[in-house]
Amino acid sequence: MTAIRGAAAITGAASGIGRALAIELCRRGCDLALADRDEAGLKALAVEIGRDRKVSVHRVDVAEPAEIAQFAEEAIAAHPALNILVNNAGVALLGSFEEIDQAQMEWLFNINFWGLVHGTRAFLPHLKTRDAAHIVNVSSIFGIIAPPGQTAYAAAKFAVRGFSESLRHELSVAGSPVKLSVVHPGGIATNIARNSRTGVGVTDNARRAQSIERFEAAARTTPKDAALRIIAGIERNEPRILIGNDARFMDILQRFRPGTYWKPLQRRLEKMAQGK
Numbered sequence: 001m002t003a004i005r006g007a008a009a010i011t012g013a014a015s016g017i018g019r020a021l022a023i024e025l026c027r028r029g030c031d032l033a034l035a036d037r038d039e040a041g042l043k044a045l046a047v048e049i050g051r052d053r054k055v056s057v058h059r060v061d062v063a064e065p066a067e068i069a070q071f072a073e074e075a076i077a078a079h080p081a082l083n084i085l086v087n088n089a090g091v092a093l094l095g096s097f098e099e100i101d102q103a104q105m106e107w108l109f110n111i112n113f114w115g116l117v118h119g120t121r122a123f124l125p126h127l128k129t130r131d132a133a134h135i136v137n138v139s140s141i142f143g144i145i146a147p148p149g150q151t152a153y154a155a156a157k158f159a160v161r162g163f164s165e166s167l168r169h170e171l172s173v174a175g176s177p178v179k180l181s182v183v184h185p186g187g188i189a190t191n192i193a194r195n196s197r198t199g200v201g202v203t204d205n206a207r208r209a210q211s212i213e214r215f216e217a218a219a220r221t222t223p224k225d226a227a228l229r230i231i232a233g234i235e236r237n238e239p240r241i242l243i244g245n246d247a248r249f250m251d252i253l254q255r256f257r258p259g260t261y262w263k264p265l266q267r268r269l270e271k272m273a274q275g276k
C-alpha cells in the first residue's frame with residue numbers, strides 16, 4: 001500500500017483531471033509540483049490551494065525532453081520528499097486517419113506518449129531513492145479499445161499501456177520501492193474536446209461542434225470523482241485503474257469480443273451521446 005504523503009509532481013495540472021488531482025492530493029497533505037504549458041492556469045490553481053501546503057508551479061511543455069528534465073530538477077530541489085509522479089498531460093485530435101496528417105500524429109504522440117516517457121525517465125532516479133514511491137501513468141479506455149476516429153490517440157494510449165505494464169514488471173522483478181499504476185478513464189467531464197486540434201482534412205466546420213457536443217453528453221464522471229478513484233488506486237497499489245461505468249463496460253466487452261467489440265459498443269455510445 002502506498003501512503004499519500006510527501007509530495008507529488010503532476011503534469012497537465014492546470015485543467016481537468018490533473019487539476020482535480022492537485023486539489024485532492026493537497027487535501028490529503030501532499031505538497032505539489034505542478035506542471036503545465038498553461039502557466040496562468042497553474043498560477044490560479046496555486047492561489048486556490050496553496051495556503052496550507054508547499055506548492056511550486058512550473059511552465060513545462062512535456063513534448064520537450066529538456067523542459068521535463070529541468071522540471072524534475074526544480075521540483076526535486078523544491079520538494080526533496082517528492083514520492084509521487086503523475087504523468088497526466090494529454091491532448092486529443094479530431095478526424096479519421098485520412099483527415100489527420102503525419103505532423104498532427106507526431107504532435108499528439110510527442111505529448112501523449114513521449115511526454116509521459118520523458119517524465120518517467122526524468123523522475124525515476126529520484127523516486128528510487130525514496131522508501132516508497134508511485135508513478136501514475138494516464139492512458140485512457142482508448143488504451144484498451146480503439147474506436148474509429150482515434151487512430152493517433154488510441155495508438156498513443158495503447159503505447160502508454162504497453163510501456164507502463166512492462167516498466168511495472170521491471171520494477172517489480174528488481175524489488176524496487178517504486179510502484180506503477182496505469183489509469184484508463186472513460187469519459188470525464190473536462191475541456192479535453194474543446195482543447196483538441198482538428199485534422200487538416202476535416203472541412204466540415206459543424207463536425208467539431210458536433211464532436212464536442214457528443215463528448216460532453218457522454219462524459220459522465222466528474223474530474224473530482226476521477227481524482228478520488230486515482231488516489232484510491234495509488235493507496236491500494238492497483239496496477240490498472242479503470243474509471244467510470246463506461247470504462248468498466250468497455251473493458252469487459254473487449255475481453256468477450258476482442259475482435260468484434262465495435263458494433264455493440266457503437267450502439268451503446270450512441271445511446272450515451274443522447275443522454276440515455
Ligand SMILES: NC(=O)c1ccc[n+]([C@@H]2O[C@H](COP(=O)([O-])OP(=O)(O)OC[C@H]3O[C@@H](n4cnc5c(N)ncnc54)[C@H](O)[C@@H]3O)[C@@H](O)[C@H]2O)c1
Nearest residue numbers: 012014015016017037061062089090140187188190191192
Ligand atoms: N477527459 C476524458 O474523457 C479522458 C478520458 C481518458 C483519458 N483522458 C486523459 O486524461 C489526461 C488529462 O486530460 P483532461 O481530460 O483532464 O484534459 P484537459 O484538456 O482538461 O487537461 C489537459 C491538460 O494538459 C495540458 N497540456 C496539454 N499539452 C501539454 C503539453 N505539451 N505540455 C504540458 N501540458 C500540456 C493542458 O494545458 C491541460 O491543462 C490526458 O492524458 C487525457 O488523454 C481523458
